[in-house]
Amino acid sequence: MxxxxxxxxxxxxxxxxxxxxxxxxxxxxxxxxxxxxxxxxxxxxxxxxxxxxxxxxxxxxxxxxxxxxxxxxxxxxxxxxxxxxxxxxxxxxxxxxxxxxxxxxxxxxxMDGVAAVVHPQNPVRALTVQQVKDIFSGKIMNWKDVGGPDRAIHVFTRDEASGTREVFWKKALDKGAIRKDADVVPSNGAMKTAVATDPAAIGYMSVGYVDESVRAVILDGVEANVDNVQSGRYPVARxxxxxxxxxxxxxxxxxxxxxxxxxxxxxxxxxxxxxxxx
The missing domain is CATH 3.40.190.10 (Periplasmic binding protein-like II)
Known part of the structure; x- marks a missing residue:
């Protein structure tokens, strides 16, 4: 048998x-x-x-x-x-x-989510939507103001032709301002490299690009991952x-x-x- x-x-x-x-x-x-x-x-x-x-x-x-x-x-x-x-x-x-x-x-x-990302050594693991808006607009300029080290925040963004930028600007920043001195990178891959090599950096990228070299920030208590994008819990998606x-x-x-x-x-x-x- x-x-x-x-x-x-x-x-x-x-x-x-x-x-x-x-x-x-x-x-x-x-x-x-x-x-x-x-x-x-x-x-x-x-x-x-x-x-x-x-x-x-x-x-x-x-x-x-x-x-x-x-x-x-x-x-x-x-x-x-x-x-x-x-x-x-x-x-x-x-x-x-x-x-x-x-x-x-x-x-x-x-379907894809777009996550705010920081350097893996950055102790800041979670932010509110308002904090993200204030960081990218320049109202918050130092990591110590959101529970991190006393270090100036280095903002990275994408150019206006980027679909990743558009969805992040619309759904995470509510079409708010982005610092004029933010460094512009040309792609998701370039964004990952920039953030992975700068402990003071914050940027954003497709969830599909996130790996151990960067950390996706928890946004309003919701992790930026495939399951949460699929369920609709994570709203910054396209x-x-x-x-x-x-x-x-x-x-x-x-x-x-x-x-x-x-x-x-x-x-x-x-x-x-x-x-x-x-």
Missing amino acids: RVRRGYLLISVFLWVLATASGACADSFEAFRGLEGTLKISGGTAHIPVMQTLAQEVMRRYPAIRITIAGGGSGVGIKQVGEGLVDIGNSGRKPTDEEIAAYGLKLYRWA GLYSNTKGDPSPLAKAFLGLLYAPEGQAVIADKGYIPVTQ
Whole structure:
């Protein structure tokens, strides 16, 4: 009886494995017979997912080349609208004016939170929304005023083309002022490097970029993590969009489809985002 049960368990395991493998294989089947270059640019929060999937596509289909650049959400929307790239990524929904002007089609494939972040050695682990507003506006200039060391606060921000900046500015800062002397960095990756190397720093980044090199600040008692973004408890959240000018090309369509397929959804979750079904 034990032997039969063992065979049964092995059979079930092999069936599940084969089914999963088949689903993953099917995720890439849409690329079969395609060739050429797919150009992608825009929001930097998207890059870890895009790079992982692009590398796998190119490994399986050497006749396909996929290039991925950052630049921020505004750049992605503008470049795809002007026909410079095939897919323009944005960490915000394009405006009605942008959609109309460029004839955009939108594909939302993930949800993401944006967290205020500090250096791991900073003892300040939690802030209120009002404290965050006062820090970024310059009303609070020293960490000692929020329970930290007697040290001037070094504020980092993103440029106005950034979707990460827009959601943080709207939902965490309530469209309030940001210090004019704040240092501007060009991407989520650059923000992480800046904060990780400066014990006096505070910045903000996609939750998907947070690792042990920085600490996400607890905001009004709520941790900035995937579970709280998904439940709606953590309010500083946004959708991740990929946009095309009109109907996507066959190569772009295959890549966009991959984001909603089992393999793409697994990568999205692995990178710290919340997958959205099509």
